[in-house]
Amino acid sequence: MKAFIVKRYGKNEKLHLTDWTEPIVKENDVLVQVHSAGVNLLDSLIRNGEFKLFLPYKPPFVNGHDVAGVVTKVGSKVSKFKVGDEVYSRVSDYRIGTFAEYISIDENDVALKPKNLSMEEASSIPLVGLTAWQALVEIGKIKKGQKVFIQAGSGGVGTFAIQLAKHLGAFVATTTSAKNIDLVKSLGADLIIDYKTEDFETKLKEYDLVLHSNRDTKILEKSLSILKPDGQLISLVGPPTPEFANQIGLPWYLKLVTKLISLSAKKKAQKLNTNFVFLFMRAEGKQLGEITKLIEADISKPVIDKVFPFVQTNEALSYVETGRSRGKVVVKVK
Template sequence: MKAFIVKKYGKKEKLHLSDWAVPSVNENDVLVQVHSAGVNLLDSLIRNGDFKLFLPYKPSFINGHDVAGVVTKIGSRVSKFKVGDEVYSRPSDHRVGTFAEYISINENDVALKPKNLSMEEAGSIPLVGLTAWQALIEIGKIQKGQKVFIQAGSGGVGTFAIQLAKHLGAFVATTTSNKNIELVKSLGADLIIDYKTEDFETKLKDYDLVLHSNRDSKILEKSLRILMSGGQLISLVGPPTPEFATTIGLPWYLKLVTKLISLGAKKKAKKLNTNFVFLFMRAEGRQLSEITKLIEAGIIKPVIDKVFSFEQTNEALSYVETGRSKGKVVIKVK
């Protein structure tokens, strides 16, 4: 099969289109013929080597974290799927590799594709959908009437998270540029701040939760200050925490590293009587099935900026790196 692989880590490295063996299928796996693959900033960070301390993939390996496609083979103990099923998934860490013609995935990380979505639309959902679900429902436990601040509302996670937060009954504030105001308004945002001309700290106060996705340390401090006492900042960009290290089973010395690098953020949060949480989303087919229900009910709609051909995978990645995409970027593989 054809696949785009990381031959060596580096920001200037391109993914290489290569011939690769079709992956084997273990007893609990399904083999999926990839029809489309969502492109995420995570794909760039993995290629750059930013996560190699915590996710030590050994080059060469196939990149890509989102998939929609058709099951072509099942393992001997698979019970949830059959050959011919249309599915989507964010494969678990160490099993990634959706920038390819086929991928083998544990059945617990897979869900049936929403019937009302095309393959390209479905391929855009898993990573951002699970990120928003785990932040707002699992960790944040958002209740009706609470106030949520979602940074970068027109991005991949932002466009999904706004819709989910509104479904949960929250009041939603977000940041975006002037040209994307109508988009985030159409998704349900109640208060929209143009980050180029306005300071969100002067407009927001006593928020229950901040979904934080900006690497600027000053933005982190401002975000903590707009929270109410007992509020939570859930960061998608770090710094990683010892709790995260424990969850993914890192050795003691890496737990120590996370303790040191997250100390500043945790201290600032504690001083304000707020909580700092780092979220590195995990694969979860059961949650993805719940997301399928919301999509089929018309509660959440995918937002896609551009669809690239499989051969244009590097161009798709470069476009995502500009930070200017509205919603998601998708690669059409089949």
């Protein structure tokens, strides 16, 4: 099969299109013929080597986390899916490889594709949908009437998180540029801040939750300052915490590393009587099934900026790295 692989780590490295061995199907796996693959900043960060301390993939390996396609083979103990099922998934860590013609995935990480979405639309959902779900439902436990601030509302996570927060009954504030104000308004944002001309910290106060996606430490401090006592800042960009290290079973010395690098952020939060949480979303087929229900009920919809052909996967990654995409970018494999 054809696949895009990471030959060596590095910011200036390109993925290499090559012939690759078709995946082995274990007893709990489904083999999926990839029709479309979502492209995420995470794919770039993995290629760059920024996560190799916590996720030590050994090059060469196939990159890519999001997929939509058709089941072509099932393992001997698979009970939830059959050959011919249209499915989608954010595959689990250490099982990545969606920039390929086929991928083998544990059935627990898979859900049936929403019937009202194309393959391209479906492949744009898993990572951002699960990120929003785990932040707002699982960790944040958002209730009707609470106030949520979602940074970068026109981005991949932002476009989905706004819709989910509104469905949960929250008042939603977000930041975006002037050209994307109509987009985030159409998704349900109640208060929109043009980050180029306005300072969000002067307009927001007493918020229950901040979904934080900006690497600037000043933005982190300002975001903590708008929370009410016991409010939560859920960060998608770090620094990673000891809780995260425990969650993914890191050795003691890496737990110590996370304690040291997250100390400043945690102290700032503690000083303001707020909470700092790092979220590195995980694969979760059951939650994706709940997201399918929202999509099929027209409560949530995908927002896609561009679809690239499979051979232009590197160009798709470069476009995502600009940070200017409205919603998601996908590659059409089949």
